[in-house]
Amino acid sequence: MMDITLKKHQEILRFITCGSVDDGKSTLIGRLLFDSKAVLADQWAAITATSTRRGLSQADLSLLTDGLQAEREQGITIDVAYRYFSTPARRFIIADTPGHAQYTRNMVTGASTADLAILLLDVRKGVMEQTRRHAHIVRLLGIRSVVAAVNKMDMVDYQEAAFDQVKKDFMAFAGPLGFHNIQVIPMSALEGDGVVERGERMPWYKGPPLLEILETVPLDEAPLSSPFRYPVQGVMRLPKEEVEDRRGFSGRIETGSVTVGDEVVVLPAGRSTRVASIRVFEGDLPRARAGQSVMLTLEDQIDISRGDMIASAQQPPRLEKSFEALLCWFSTTPYDASRRLLVQQTTRCVPGKLEQVHDRLDVNTSISMAHPDTVEMNDIVRVTLRVQHPLALDAYADNRATGSFIIIDALTHDTVAAGMIC
Amino acid sequence: MSTAAQVSQHSWAALDHLDRLEAEAIHILREVAAQCSRPVLLFSGGKDSMVVLHLARKAFHPQSLPFPLMHVDTGHNFPEVVEFRDKIVAQWGVQLIVRSVEESIRQGRAQVKSATDSRNALQAVTLVDAIHEFGFDACLGGARRDEEKARAKERIFSFRDEFGGWDPKNQRPELWDLYNARVNPGENMRVFPISNWTETDVWEYISRESIPLPTLYFAHRRAVVVRGAQLVPISPLTSARTGETVEERWVRFRTVGDMTCTCPVPSQAQSLAEILRETVTSELTERGATRTDDQTSEASMELRKKQGYF
Numbered sequence: 001m002m003d004i005t006l007k008k009h010q011e012i013l014r015f016i017t018c019g020s021v022d023d024g025k026s027t028l029i030g031r032l033l034f035d036s037k038a039v040l041a042d043q044w045a046a047i048t049a050t051s052t053r054r055g056l057s058q059a060d061l062s063l064l065t066d067g068l069q070a071e072r073e074q075g076i077t078i079d080v081a082y083r084y085f086s087t088p089a090r091r092f093i094i095a096d097t098p099g100h101a102q103y104t105r106n107m108v109t110g111a112s113t114a115d116l117a118i119l120l121l122d123v124r125k126g127v128m129e130q131t132r133r134h135a136h137i138v139r140l141l142g143i144r145s146v147v148a149a150v151n152k153m154d155m156v157d158y159q160e161a162a163f164d165q166v167k168k169d170f171m172a173f174a175g176p177l178g179f180h181n182i183q184v185i186p187m188s189a190l191e192g193d194g195v196v197e198r199g200e201r202m203p204w205y206k207g208p209p210l211l212e213i214l215e216t217v218p219l220d221e222a223p224l225s226s227p228f229r230y231p232v233q234g235v236m237r238l239p240k241e242e243v244e245d246r247r248g249f250s251g252r253i254e255t256g257s258v259t260v261g262d263e264v265v266v267l268p269a270g271r272s273t274r275v276a277s278i279r280v281f282e283g284d285l286p287r288a289r290a291g292q293s294v295m296l297t298l299e300d301q302i303d304i305s306r307g308d309m310i311a312s313a314q315q316p317p318r319l320e321k322s323f324e325a326l327l328c329w330f331s332t333t334p335y336d337a338s339r340r341l342l343v344q345q346t347t348r349c350v351p352g353k354l355e356q357v358h359d360r361l362d363v364n365t366s367i368s369m370a371h372p373d374t375v376e377m378n379d380i381v382r383v384t385l386r387v388q389h390p391l392a393l394d395a396y397a398d399n400r401a402t403g404s405f406i407i408i409d410a411l412t413h414d415t416v417a418a419g420m421i422c
Numbered sequence: 423m424s425t426a427a428q429v430s431q432h433s434w435a436a437l438d439h440l441d442r443l444e445a446e447a448i449h450i451l452r453e454v455a456a457q458c459s460r461p462v463l464l465f466s467g468g469k470d471s472m473v474v475l476h477l478a479r480k481a482f483h484p485q486s487l488p489f490p491l492m493h494v495d496t497g498h499n500f501p502e503v504v505e506f507r508d509k510i511v512a513q514w515g516v517q518l519i520v521r522s523v524e525e526s527i528r529q530g531r532a533q534v535k536s537a538t539d540s541r542n543a544l545q546a547v548t549l550v551d552a553i554h555e556f557g558f559d560a561c562l563g564g565a566r567r568d569e570e571k572a573r574a575k576e577r578i579f580s581f582r583d584e585f586g587g588w589d590p591k592n593q594r595p596e597l598w599d600l601y602n603a604r605v606n607p608g609e610n611m612r613v614f615p616i617s618n619w620t621e622t623d624v625w626e627y628i629s630r631e632s633i634p635l636p637t638l639y640f641a642h643r644r645a646v647v648v649r650g651a652q653l654v655p656i657s658p659l660t661s662a663r664t665g666e667t668v669e670e671r672w673v674r675f676r677t678v679g680d681m682t683c684t685c686p687v688p689s690q691a692q693s694l695a696e697i698l699r700e701t702v703t704s705e706l707t708e709r710g711a712t713r714t715d716d717q718t719s720e721a722s723m724e725l726r727k728k729q730g731y732f
Binding site: 012041064068080105236239292293330345347405 | 436437438439441442444445446448449452453455456479480481482483484485567568570571572573574575590591593594595596597598599600602604605606617618620622704705706707724
């Protein structure tokens with residue numbers, strides 16, 4: 001039974017689940033939602049009725065997350081579904097991502113905002129090509145924590161040896177990928193062992209069950225400990241009587257923190273000044289931190305507009321017109337050098353082009369192929385990008401917010417690619 | 423140790439879930455104002471649209487809102503909600519556009535079998551017409567992903583073609599917090615700043631921020647009939663069927679919508695604290711408990727969205 005006392009202060013953990021329906025992904029999510037009372041009676045009645053109509057003896061839990069008609073028809077996940085649940089310890093946002101290679105771009109969408117990834121493996125099948133692909137994408141997107149859930153332990157009589165073999169294989173390839181935190185756990189999502197409770201059928205397993213990991217895994221502190229980055233979203237007019245400079249700059253602190261009086265640099269102009277005030281609806285703040293949407297006023301009158309960046313003067317970002325990046329191509333139309341492209345990074349959007357395509361990464365084998373002829377949907381390529389106006393940027397490995405960008409087709413306005421700066 | 427690391431060890435409180443959700447919504451609202459040339463905030467006076475309006479005031483303070491509000495009036499509103507809507511518009515000095523389904527029916531743009539049928543689905547016609555009339559390129563709304571399984575699949579910035587249709591199999595990738603709101607003339611974006619909020623978050627936030635709400639969200643006595651698992655409110659548009667008995671009961675509404683298909687739940691909760699307690703212990707989802715139109719088929723919401731519905 002869920003504890004209904006409302007906690008005043010709760011953190012949010014965002015995680016993705018990867019693996020195919022066959023690996024028991026839907027069963028796992030269903031169990032997490034049930035046990036945290038996030039599936040209510042009417043939803044349960046609806047999926048039970050549909051399952052019965054389809055002649056199933058037991059409720060098909062994938063009906064909970066596969067929200068589109070086309071997904072239910074085909075029994076696959078096409079696009080990300082977001083689900084919400086909470087325990088007394090934390091709030092959780094699950095992005096349930098598709099497993100098929102065809103929908104890699106949708107998995108990337110879900111992974112881009114996640115703090116942790118659950119990779120599901122079937123203990124009988126072990127590490128598959130799909131597992132490798134998912135682990136690589138998760139790593140590329142900068143997710144620091146991974147839980148490899150070795151599922152279907154009930155099918156191998158909960159034998160330690162079977163689990164150990166999969167764990168060994170998984171660590172052999174995932175260990176060198178450089179995650180901060182990898183945990184491999186045995187599980188039977190169907191029977192419940194290893195999900196919320198450790199269960200009694202695997203006395204040999206001394207580690208925590210999945211939910212305990214989700215409740216206690218350290219949240220990514222990088223946004224707060226990185227240097228101050230504040231992309232300007234807009235310029236606001238302030239009432240006349242208040243200040244001499246009647247402009248305020250709205251935005252969200254992407255990383256770091258800021259205190260009134262801090263020395264900051266405005267990019268791309270390169271001018272230095274100090275923070276005069278930090279304002280929110282309720283009044284002025286002495287300081288603010290990563291994640292907060294605020295408005296800043298500055299001591300000096302500097303020409304600033306949307307797309308500029310206010311940043312730590314001691315640790316400023318790079319200012320570059322040409323840079324190397326990893327690109328995930330999303331469009332069904334392959335890259336075509338004659339099309340006009342726009343690069344949107346933080347709040348800045350500038351014309352750009354691929355100057356060079358260095359190599360293509362095969363996420364199944366992690367072998368790269370030099371100078372590919374084309375860049376097609378779901379390809380991950382290392383490129384040099386050139387933009388018309390300089391961007392204030394950091395390496396994605398250091399800063400997810402200022403190291404990421406999307407590429408937009410100037411004509412169709414479609415988002416054709418996403419990139420991570422090297 | 424770097425300066426930033428020192429600051430992180432100060433005792434000032436970390437952001438809690440409501441702070442984070444609020445900051446995310448404000449960021450989204452500001453992106454809409456910056457990227458779109460003619461945005462509009464769809465406003466019904468219901469709790470979710472009140473939360474979005476409150477967030478918008480915060481996002482642009484001390485300036486006034488950079489977009490008008492628009493109510494797509496079904497003609498089937500609860501009178502106390504319309505009264506509340508007008509009071510808020512006057513008090514907060516915001517601009518309100520009203521476009522009515524009634525007018526779309528008169529013009530023959532929307533067809534109805536009977537005057538008392540639900541007009542929820544018909545709103546799409548009036549909405550798409552109004553989008554073209556004003557040239558809106560972005561419509562902000564208070565829909566949440568936890569409401570319904572098709573909504574759980576939708577992007578925060580959700581692209582609509584020139585017919586207002588949603589193509590769920592071919593959504594624009596949406597990564598990090600980089601939103602691409604670009605559209606060609608005739609197309610538009612539906613933007614949902616509180617996508618990641620749950621019903622509980624909404625009530626906690628309303629309570630924390632003291633956001634005013636229409637009275638029918640709080641427990642009151644109302645004439646209803648018991649029909650199936652639901653309590654159907656008696657109104658000029660909904661009457662008791664043969665064999666049904668009209669009773670006065672203590673009820674409150676969890677959602678406000680078309681009077682003909684929105685049902686109250688039994689409740690004694692007259693304060694926000696009591697509502698919050700009921701919300702976290704409820705056995706039914708918000709829509710399951712209160713909307714008759716979502717239960718027609720498993721894909722009702724998806725089908726309506728493909729036709730331009732919010």
